[in-house]
Amino acid sequence: MRPTMQRPPKKFVPVPFAYHQEIEMTVDSLTNLGSGIGRIDGWVVFVPFSLPGEVVKAR
Structure with a gap:
């Protein structure tokens, strides 16, 4: 056996972005309630x- x-x-x-940091992204798809993901x-x-x-651009 090979060692794993x-x-x-x-x-x-737990917090990927600073509070009120503005990010720019491309929306890939929609949720079942219509929000972009x-x-x-x-x-x-x-x-x-x-x-x-x-x-x-989202905050």
Whole structure:
């Protein structure tokens, strides 16, 4: 058997962005309630009143 390489777990960052930091992202899809969904640095961001394909600035 080959030895399994285990990596140390990633540190969890509970707050990915500073308070009121403005981010720019592309909306990938919609939720079942109509909010836009995008991803930044592995975090999922929900933006209401947006459509897939839009580039939005969100806070």
